[in-house]
Amino acid sequence: MTESRDSIAVELASPWRRIAACLINYAIYYFIIFMGLRIYNATFDFESEALGQNIVRPFELWFLSDYQSTEPVSSILGLLLVSEQTHDLSSIFLYIILPVAIFALLQTIQMSITGQSIGKRLMSIKVIGIYGQNPGFIGTVLLREICFQMISRIIVILLIIFVKPSKLVDGTLFNCPLLAIFCLIMLFLKNINYRTLQDYLAKTIVIKAEK
Numbered sequence: 365m366t367e368s369r370d371s372i373a374v375e376l377a378s379p380w381r382r383i384a385a386c387l388i389n390y391a392i393y394y395f396i397i398f399m400g401l402r403i404y405n406a407t408f409d410f411e412s413e414a415l416g417q418n419i420v421r422p423f424e425l426w427f428l429s430d431y432q433s434t435e436p437v438s439s440i441l442g443l444l445l446v447s448e449q450t451h452d453l454s455s456i457f458l459y460i461i462l463p464v465a466i467f468a469l470l471q472t473i474q475m476s477i478t479g480q481s482i483g484k485r486l487m488s489i490k491v492i493g494i495y496g497q498n499p500g501f502i503g504t505v506l507l508r509e510i511c512f513q514m515i516s517r518i519i520v521i522l523l524i525i526f527v528k529p530s531k532l533v534d535g536t537l538f539n540c541p542l543l544a545i546f547c548l549i550m551l552f553l554k555n556i557n558y559r560t561l562q563d564y565l566a567k568t569i570v571i572k573a574e575k
Contacts, residue, residue: 374492374496374569374571375572376558377489377558377571377572378558379552379558381488381572382487382489382551382570383551384487385481385484385486385487385489386483387483388482388483388487389481389483392467392482392483393467396460396463396467397460399463400460400463400464404455404456407452407459472501475491475501475504475505475509476500476501476504476505477498478490479491479492479499479504480573484573489570489571489573490570490571490573491504491508491568491569491570492568492570493568493569494567499566499567502566503568504566504568507565508562508563508565508566509562512561512562515543516543543561546560547560557569558570
């Protein structure tokens with residue numbers, strides 16, 4: 365691929381490398397949560413059905429849990445709002461939230477400085493601006509990740525409000541990341557240089573990194 369304005373030549377990262385990098389990042393993220401839940405569970409003697417390990421409710425963790433909770437949450441941020449009467453908040457912070465926050469901070473620093481998350485580094489790919497510059501925190505984290513996720517959530521909320529998915533499988537149809545599906549399709553379109561919606565939002569491309 366080439367771009368004008370002090371034209372540069374780069375070798376684009378293959379879709380499969382990008383998918384593998386994403387899966388590695390998610391695997392590490394959920395492994396941290398899973399281990400935190402296991403440690404949290406092992407620290408206490410759960411004799412009451414009101415207490416349980418499965419306080420986080422992403423579908424990826426359902427089959428890993430030993431117990432059910434009366435207060436499951438749908439995201440890691442929801443752990444900040446669980447009741448102190450049924451859960452030990454200090455242990456939740458120590459075993460789950462803090463490790464996830466450290467992981468997120470390390471990923472943010474790496475992406476801002478090098479354009480590489482842990483997964484991208486392992487797959488030898490990186491994010492750069494369309495003119496070859498380092499997009500920094502604004503491009504690689506704020507626009508590509510935070511803003512993109514916010515836009516995705518807003519679209520889902522608007523669909524729920526106007527389409528009223530309660531009539532369609534109790535809203536389950538709209539629980540998937542809709543924009544991620546479009547990004548996956550765009551990832552295999554060579555005529556747009558494998559750029560996804562995130563790349564267009566942040567004016568970035570993903571290339572093979574020099575070893």
